[in-house]
Amino acid sequence: MTDGPLIVQSDKTLLLDVDHALSTECRRAIAPFAELERSPEHIHTYRLTNLGLWNARAAGHDAELVIDTLIKYSRYAVPHSLLVDIAETMSRYGRLRLEADPIHGLILVTTDTAVLEEVIRAKKIAPLLGVRIDNETIAVHASQRGQIKQSLLRLGWPAEDFAGYVDGQAHEIALKQDGWKIRQYQEHAAEGFWHGGSGVVVLPCGAGKTIVGAAAMAHAKATTLILVTNTIAARQWRDELLKRTTLNEDEIGEYSGAKKEIRPVTIATYQVMTKKKNGVYAHLDLFDTHDWGLIIYDEVHLLPAPIFRFTADIQSRRRLGLTATLVREDGMEGEVFSLIGPKRFDVPWKEIEAQGYIAPAECIEVRVNLTEAERLAYATAEPEERYRYCATTRTKRNVVEELVAHHAGEQILVIGQYIDQLDELSETLGVPVIKGDTPQKERERLYAAFRTGEITCLVVSKVANFSIDLPEATIAIQVSGAFGSRQEEAQRLGRILRPKSDGRSAKFYSVVSRDTIDQDFAQNRQRFLAEQGYSYRIIDADDVFQGKF
């Protein structure tokens, strides 16, 4: 028995004691193959998953290293069966390789004939294959490169893709570091991606994913297609690229509902890409209009399913996924792995925060007592109406009012899901509201005003959840949220985690009705944040009214 910082569990989770002297060293050692699942204050939980182990194999680590690391840092003896299992799982990766062959085009090569025999007999795989070339080799229809990778992953025999990438049409892009400097982890992320060929970089909101994208473009020096969630995000990318790179305005095009520009660097929205006209995707051609050298997917965890399908067809182009979290509410993590690529870079939020790039945030849950009448109304409400009811109670409005008054002078965002509630709040607080039907121009005007400090408080609906940049927001007040989505919570917290110029600490309030399903949902959402190392504080609405918080 050693006295290491790591405890290996039989369900393949690894518990890392962060207070241990060797914890930093150990964290670095296990990071290549284990995925961080939770990082609360004392013990961080990592998980060994098949995807994670294959990610490690893809990065050139072998089973021996994994096993040695586990044995070296483990506090208790590691069950042999687990080690055997790891070795077996890892050995599955790379038995099959996709390669480019001068005669046959795309081929599937194996070092183990039995495996090849197994997979070519699989129902899902057979139609993707061409002629058998020899015992170890079989041709694959070139158009099925993505498909076959997906199917092989599902079978548990992930193929290594050595078929290479097209360079795309060259286009000079470089970083323009005047008055700012690329942060080290951003550079590592971009390099990690470039060496891997394709893959996903995981960085928290506000850690500068755009810059990682720009750095990747500077590596590729080729025409680039950037896919983002919405128009505002598209504009921000554009502004950011103009500021950070040598690109000029004429070189960057926007491809959205409003504009259809195709330039060497084109930024398109998911929405326009997935728009259907007469039952067919009308804008698919965009993928073929240019000989793209790089395709960047912003917020990869939100990538709509149709985009995956398109992505399967463009496997010969380099793909960079950017996201704050790999957790997908729809469980399509495997698709991200096989179609965009393995994870290339990942740092726990806390780590980046400790480096001083993200302002530390305080999470406070305000519990509101419903009045007797409200409780009765809640109890008798139809089940499907219940959440709406308890999330939009009158009492919450008072608390929000109080909170806004308390933080007068700071930049405040009030976030909610229900339009009626937001309208009411906007009226009560006397501040503008941004919701789905707010015209684009108006939205931009309001954002600009908020940024300059002209407006200090803004009520926003779901539309503000993604990809907007509100650098000076220091207070966020959540009054109602989607039904307990972890991902949304992370996004919202991301909003206010932006670096502050004066080092003030940001506050994240969520106002929750006590003893209702609102509270249950809040608990679910809060768990994700707690797992990321942010401890929650719970206070009573009464404390708010008495100013004790």
Next chain:
Amino acid sequence: MEIRSYADYLRTLDDAALIAMFTHRPDLVTPVPPDIASLAVRASSAPSLARAVDALNKWQLQVLEACAVLTEPFSDKELSAVTDKSAIFLLSGFIERGLIYQDKDGYRLPNTLREVLGNEVAGLGPASLAPLKLKRLEDAPPAAKKVLDAMLWGPPRGAISDIKKPTAGVQWLLDEKFLIPFNQQTVVLPREVAIYLRGNKVHRELEAVMPEIIGSPKNLKNVQLASIANITTFLRWTEEVLNYWSQEPATALKSGGLGVRELKELSLHLGVDENCAAFVAEVSYLAGLLTIDPDDKILPTHQFDLWLTQSAALRWQTLAATWLITSRMSGLVGKEGQKNTAPLGPELDRSLAASTRRIVLALLKESSDRAPELESLYKAAQWIAPSKRSGGLQQDYVAWTLREAEWLGITGQGQISQYGIEFLNGGDNSSIDADLPKAVNHILIQSDNTAIAPGPLEHEIAQELALIADVESRGGATVYRFSESTIRRGLDHGRTGEEIKKFLVIKSKTPMPQPLEYLIADVAKKHGKLRVGNTSSFIRCEDPALITQIIGDKRLEILSLRKIAPEVIICGHDAAEVMNILRSCGYLPAGEDSRGILLSGPRIQRAQTKARPPRIIGEIDVPDEIQIDGALRALRTGEKSSRKQSTMRNIATEALGSLPRTTANETLDLLVDYLQNQPSTSLSIGYADNNGLVSHRIIDPLKLSAGSLVARDHATGEVQTFRIARITGVAAL
């Protein structure tokens, strides 16, 4: 004395020789044979010889086969000629075992031994009756040579199309008597020919030494670590399985054992494959930690609770020791073609299981500096136990034993560990306790509502924690998760919110996160707001004053009333009774049913039990003709048979006349008397067998115990037990 038979030979043996023989062949003295003649019969019986042969290794078996091939009596020289010089050294061992014996002419085999060894020992046919000119074999034509080559190493029988129209080669061999016609389509190669052609040897290769066990040597420290990890894991699995079933008992199949679905659930719960889950369940079953109770529920026993309190080393030893001797092979579960073998079921017993296990473990111990490869270990095991009886040693069994030894932690990384060696040597294994991770007595609570025990938790803390949190992950450490439902479970078990909080604060090394505190407080606040219970009757009244009056009424104390609301009282007594008492105290209650309907009118009582009208007794009806006729015929038939019976009874009595008749008490007295005062007297008794048939026995009483008489029966010469109650009488001869 001239030795004419095996029995004669045995009579010549001294005590030491007999002791040696009994040591090798314990079945010869269980039970003790009455005399040497019986011993000889038993020692030369096929089952006993087969046992003795089974205990031989490959080399011994080869030499014994060679002995069987030689014509009796044979000499050392003859034996070493057909085998090897070193074979002679084995002879003394065979003599010791009683497998061969010596008379003045040379060595002989007990007759049955040849049968036991098989018809065609070492692939050799019968001896030729006709004299053979073996030299002529050198001149055999090529066709005949081909035939000989095919039959040389056995089997000695060859199929031909028709004995009347043999091919040229066969014809030549038949002419020279080098082949014996067996039947229409078969010829046999005589033993002498085969031995001659084999170069005057019996076996193609003599395997005098055990094949080497190949394996890769492992780092001893890692072996120990892996072994201890396996031991801890196995103990945890066992505890896990039993705890799992104590909460949700599995139901055994009608045919016995654990169903496929239940096994799958178990393996999911443990996070291991089904083979391993089956093994864990089997070992717990063998160790008596769980049982299948009469209503087919699979449940932990009290033994489990005792087991839990023991030290890890003892716990492990209990499990490993039962595994060592069991004849059950849990590896059979899930094997292809073994659909019906369920763990804990009746079909897992295999006669070779225990011996295979013993051999494999001995080999592991022997090659303690490496992790043996299955193939080579199997070969070595086959050398040790070459017998082909009941299918011979199976590779599957060897593989399963290795797998199970690893699961149990006897081996680590496939190499036997010090714990394993100590265990096999019968040591006390206390070093396990010293090497196991120390139990921790604290937890770390984190703000994501988890608590982590960074090591094996002390039993009491673990039990308490299991009540108020769900285990999320197991292994070296345990991760517990708190949620509303787990806190509620704690409250259901009688803990209060405060108690839970206090317990956590004391046991946690880290401060209690506020959200958890809120969670506990929230649940505790809501818990028990609704109360559910059973009661027999209620008293309700819209006037709370009257209710208060009733509660305060001293005369009604016998009803032990309890006020549960200002207007409601409950009572454990029947409503009618309550009403009577209330009335007698001057109240005016009205009955109400559970739906609130007023029961007006006099209460008409009904019995709660089923109607049982009395039987009718009285004059018997006059029977009709058919009935009378039937009765008469029945009587006549009965009469006839009873006369026959009484005749038979007379015959029997005559026969028994010569038998002593005493009552059970007299019998006992007489026996005690004879045993104490005249120990070596033979007695005559009458003894009833299972069917009530009384027979006459002459016995030498040996002792009385537990209602039985142990005595040597002169008829069989064996020591037998007679039940006192069945002895019809005793008399001295």
